[in-house]
Amino acid sequence: MNFTDLVVFFLYIGGIALFGGSFFKRNKTSESYTVGNKDIPGWVVTMSIFATFVSSISYLALPGNAFQSNWNALVFSLSLPIATLIAVKYFVPLYRKINSPSAYTFMEQRFGAWARIYVSLCYLLTQLMRVGTILYLLALTLNAIVGWDIATIILFTGIIVAVYSMLGGITAVLWTDAIQGIILIVGALGCIVYMLFSMPEGPSQIFSIGAEYNKFSLGSFRLDLTEPTFWVVLIYGVFINLQNYGIDQNYVQRYMVLKSDKEAQRSALIGGLIYLPISILFLFIGTALFGYYHSAATLPVELQDVAKADRVFPYFIVNALPPGLTGLMIASIFAAGMSTISTSFNSSATVFLTDYYNRYINKKASNKQHMRVLYMSSAIISLIGVGIGIAMIDVKSALDAWWKLSSIFSGGMLGLFLLAMSTRVKRATGAIIGMIAGILVILWLTFSERILGPDSIGASFHTYLTIVFGTMAIFLVGFLVSYLLKPKHK
Structure with missing residues (x-):
């Protein structure tokens, strides 16, 4: 990375941290910290839902998948309308009616306290693993790009995200997610435009090479349950996306921040559907990379192994993009990871306060005690997540x-x-x-x-x-x- 790229990257990191921390004064109560003050615009919540769904894993894995094979992964995105419509029609009104910051209050109402404890504990464990894994993969990517120490990157990223999400609460998380969602879209578009006009025979060459090597295929349509066929991926996508948009605290909490049911349903629907065209962008980047390295440039020998397809996009970012755009792309990858991590920090703290502290530890706690618990639990969750990320280096x-x-x-x-x-x-x-x-x-x-x-x-x-x-x-x-x-x- 040259000086221009470093300036772009650190301006982004510093700007996001300062902007997120600026919402500190709005968090006067635990309710404002967890579900806001009902003054957040619908488009911000919509972009936040989208940015939460897109992690740095998606940003790198989809291009790698398309480079290695085809567009079979797009079938997962095609299941989004089905799952999103079900969530919008049944789950969003349910949570709005219950009016609890936690998605898991419903489970106690239906089956008793054991169900609430079970699902909330499962959620917390899953989020810790999610944070650690994203931090590790983010650091692994940046290490490959600029050579910085993996543990240092994990610690740096975890602390930055923890500070602004802890200070700014859900309002900071939503606004920074919205900005990060826009940045990652702009970065992907900039990368595609550059590749289209870098082809020796013009933009159409990417499509001709992709068609020649069957890169736009959605996979086999056979009824085979042993392979990732079109139907297997579609069914899998419906269940996974229904789980995300229907019961995941990360999304349910966003349904609660808006004033009306209609606003919440609209944000949930559009926020989910945005991912479909954006996933096409990510997959097209992979196909464009395949065409680029079959005509305009040559990959080094160590990256020509099919198993290393996920490393091609980071290599392209560093070695092919002009100064400034490289910094923007690295910032985009960070944006994808940071938006997901900040969401996990805030929602996990909300679950701990609502489902454990208020329910079993101190039912008559004051607002000051609530805020202290939220801050402390956010800090502890971030530290554990950072620890898991560092542990992944060797274990x-x-x-x-x-x-x-x-x-x-x-x-x-x-x-x-x-x-x-x-x-x-x-x-x-x-x-x-x-x-x-x-x-x-x-x-x-x-x-x-x-x-x-x-x-x-x-x-x-x-x-x-x-x-x-x-x-x-x-x-x-x-x-x-x-x-x-x-x-x-x-």
Whole structure:
């Protein structure tokens, strides 16, 4: 990175931190800290929902995926309208009616305190792993680009995001997310324009090369459950996106900051649908990179390995883009990561305050005590997240196991929510039996190949289907047991 790029990058980092911290005076109550003062514009919430969905993983993984293979990953985005419409019609009005900062108050109302503790604890564990992983991948990318120490980058990024999200509360998170969402879109567009006009035969050459190598394919349309076909990815996308927009505290908290139900539903719908065209941009970057390095430039030998496709985009940013644009692109990657991390910090602190402190530790706490808990929990969560990110440098296998556990947790959460919304029986027996059945199915699908071998039935399904079968098992078993145990009236 030259001087211009460094100036662009650090101006962005410093500007975001100062802007986010400037909302400190607005957080006079715990309510304003967690759900705002009902004065945040709808477009800001919409862009925040979009920016929360896009992490630095998406920003780098989608181009790498398209460079390596094709546009099969776009099918995941095509499932967004289905999941978003379901969330807008059923989940958003539900949370607005309950009027709680936490998404998991509903679970206690339906099945009792155990359900609230289970889903909120699963959420907190998942968020810690999410923060650590994004910090690590962000640092790994920046290390590859500029050579800075990975642990230092993790610590620096974690502290910066923690400070402004802790000082500014949900208002700072929403506004900075909106700005970061705009920056990452501008960065992606700038990169595409540069590649289009760098082709020896003009912009059309990218399309001709992509068509020649079948780079625009959406994958196979065969009914094969062992491969990531169009249908497998579509079904997987519906369940994952329904989990994100329907039960994830990161999104539910945003539904609560607006004044009316219509505003909340509109922001949820548009914020989800924006990702579809932007994911096309990211995938097109990967296809354009493939065309660029097949005509205008040559990749070094160490990056020609298919397994290293994710490193091609960072290499292009450093070695091909002009000064200034390189800094903007690195800022865009940071924007994608920082928006997701800041959301996790604020929403996790909100869950701890609402679902644990207010419920079990101090039911009559003052507003001053609430604010102290929010600040302290935000700081602790950020420190743990930074620690996990640093631990990933050397202890990758253990954290891979953690990621598998987090998928088990999240699968159980979605099934339990769907069961709660579809039955009026308040007995917890059906929910508990269904949850156990679903977790057993997820465990079987996750570890059957390792324990029983590659010829086992569980190993014959693609990993994308784990959350699908697990969620369906929880819902169907829970619903059936609840129906059978339903008291009969004369």
